[in-house]
Amino acid sequence: MIDKKENTEEKIIDAARSVFIKKGMDGARMQEIADEAGINKALLHYYFRSKEKLFDAILGKIIKVAFPKISGIMVSDADFKTKLVQAIDAYLDILFKHPYLPAFVLKEVSRDPNVFIKIIVKRGLNPKLVFKIIEDAMDRGEIVKMKPQHLVINIIGLCVFPFAARPIIEFVAFDEDKKATDQFFKERKAVIKEFVLRSIEVK
Amino acid sequence: MIDKKENTEEKIIDAARSVFIKKGMDGARMQEIADEAGINKALLHYYFRSKEKLFDAILGKIIKVAFPKISGIMVSDADFKTKLVQAIDAYLDILFKHPYLPAFVLKEVSRDPNVFIKIIVKRGLNPKLVFKIIEDAMDRGEIVKMKPQHLVINIIGLCVFPFAARPIIEFVAFDEDKKATDQFFKERKAVIKEFVLRSIEVK
DNA sequence: GTCTATATTAGGATAGAC
DNA sequence: GTCTATCCTAATATAGAC
Incomplete structure (x- = not known):
């Protein structure tokens, strides 16, 4: 009912x-x-x-959505690259459902970072475990070595930035063609996954 | 004097x-x-x-800095990957000199995109030429094929996002250790260049 | 709990002396 | 050109009836 x-x-x-x-x-x-x-x-x-x-x-409610505990996916004992792809999928699903999150979060975090810090602390969000998992995969030679923070920030940037910058992208890159921009965003999932996988592949 | x-x-x-x-x-x-x-x-x-x-x-003054005419580098007749690396270098140099630009631009563009559009038009910023140059390099088989907009947005996202998100990064990824965060940012130039080059390399 | 009316303050803008 | 004083509106917040 x-x-x-x-x-x-x-x-x-x-x-x-x-x-x-x-x-x-x-x-x-x-x-x-x-x-x-x-x-x-x-x-x-x-x-x-x-x-x-x-x-x-x-x-508080918005942050819960914007900073998802992706670690759940990363701690499973699947193959690292598989988990990475799943995490990217999950994160982009959230962004497509809430496309205005990135602009909002970046706006407000620059206005007053402390509000975020307080709430993040309260939520017990701690990425150390994820960093550790990434480092382990590097040590096992599954992916190329780098500071794990770089990999995480690279991925988040690739996912988040286009949503935050959509108005500029639509205008500068697609001549205000909303349809073309929508199509571009639909392609992001596949593009990002391939982009990231290629860049971390051990040759 | x-x-x-x-x-x-x-x-x-x-x-x-x-x-x-x-x-x-x-x-x-x-x-x-x-x-x-x-x-x-x-x-x-x-x-x-x-x-x-x-x-x-x-x-108006800020946008001139934030949207540099990187096309100058891209139209030279050097090797495509060389030009790409030069462009990333040039762009990051600007960001290091004006680290607050990304947050500001993303904030204001979401408040009122039209102001930006007007000024961008006035500056005659047009990325079509850059897209064309990228597509040509793809056709020549120098880099892997994708919609050129994806490559451009990927690179800009990798460069810009960390600056916009610095307060969160400093807290979540580096436990408020400003020194460690500075070090992280210093590494970005090399990291991004390698990350991008690996991802566009034709195998 | 919900409303109308009103208080209060903040902030953009102007008048007018110098 | 620069200042003090003031205006005016918008915006947050409260009082008090129902």
Whole structure:
């Protein structure tokens, strides 16, 4: 049975997420959030005492999605390259489902890194295990040697950057052709996987 | 002879650039810009009638740096891979000199893509020639085939993303060790060049 | 819980003296 | 050109009725 009438708090959270993602903390207006939620500003403040509190509440939820615990895939005992491909697939699936995440996260992290750090700590996100797994694969000679952080950042950059830069890409690289840009993004999964695999292959 | 007393307009521009880069258009305050320039708000408005006009003036200068005409390197008649390496070097040199560019550009482009588009058009930045050069190299079998946009975006992502994400990287990947993060960034040039060359090599 | 009305403050912009 | 003082609107936040 569908909950036709979602409660007010949910409506606020949905509206706030939408507006904060579009405008960022500084650009967002409480009025706009209230409008999008179909309520008024006073009620907004009744549920969340201040804009900052509301933003923090939303941010926590967003970060959970934006910093997925990909380590689950990496710790399985499959072949390393297989796991890597699975991780890239999983990460891009998230990005396609939430294409505005990268721009939002990069925007807000430069505004105030500490908010992120606090939440990341609370989530117990720790990449050391992943780095260790990568180093082990290198030691076994399965992939070429480099500082594991470089490999991780390379992969994340390849995945994330195009989403953050989509407006420029659409204009500069595809003459504002949205269809062509969509097609480009559809191809990213295969492109990135091949690009990465080729670059780490031991010759 | 040194111009000890730089004129007011310069002071304003320097201050505005600094504040806009740190806070973005939405987060910046005219008061803060005035303070940093050592003048008052009224004088700010005397030189630039509005915040938006001031921002546009700064943005134009920033974009000139952020979107360099790398095509100059690419059109020379050197070997394609040589040119590619030169282009990556040149681009990273710019980023090291202006490490806050990526975060700023990605932030503002998501706020209002049109401002960028206007300025890019005015600068006559057109990547078609670069795409053509890449495709020719592919046709000659010098590098592996793919849509040239993918190669360009991959390279830019590898270069730009770490700068935009530096606060997260420093915390998550290096336990807030600034020295280790600096070292990581120093290594990027060599890492990216090798990463890209390996991935486009024809086997 | 939800609303209308209002307080309060912040921030962009202008007037006018010098 | 530069300042002080002030205006004006937008935006966050609260009071109080229902």
